[in-house]
Amino acid sequence: MIHLDNTIISDDIRDSLFCCDLEQCKGACCVEGDAGAPLEEEEIALLEDYLENIFPYMVPGGQLTIKTNGVFDYDVEGNFVTPLVNDRECAFVYYETGIARCAIEKAFQENAIPFPKPVSCHLYPIRIKKLSSEDEALNYHKWPICKKALEKGYKEKLPLYRFLDKALIRKYGRSWYNRLLKLLE
Secondary structure (H helix, E strand, O other): OEEEOOEEEOHHHHHOEOOOOHHHHOOHHHOOOOOOOEOOHHHHHHHHHHHHHHHHHOOHHHHHHHHHHOOOEEOOOOOEEOOEEOOOEEOOEEEEOOEEEEHHHHHHHOOOOOOOOOHHHHHOOEEEEEOOOOOEEEEEOOOHHHHHHHHHHHHHOOEHHHHOHHHHHHHHOHHHHHHHHHHHO
16 A cells, blocks of 8 residues: 555555557446446536536437436445436447547537546546545556456556546646655656
């Protein structure tokens, strides 16, 4: 375990080689699983405020789910998550050339909203677990659907923490990330 400020970082994050390969997995992390992506409370407000700008990028099933149930749901532990369409894909998924992609991220890329996809999606396969009001544990979520990402990470010799540099900086800041690099390299 690596301790940095109020975070405890799993050794797997240091030791794993990883690089998403959407051509191979087809965005399965947006479709598979038993709950939507974790959401921070402030992200719910952003989604509600900018929903009309995200809607054009969503598929009809996702739009209907959001209209019916709102922009968030709860997982079995009572945490905020994105809603699912028919207990399967995230309501914010759209498909491009057979690959599941994020309508929130697409709206951001098109300058329709001022924020990218939820931070939990940006950080995946790292999952954050709240330990207290200030402390968090960062763990690598191992999932067979990411097998090709492990193969590509190995081939490119890309550590998970390097692959997720932008997401980690978004969540914890440049200074935190630079100190992380000093601890890991």
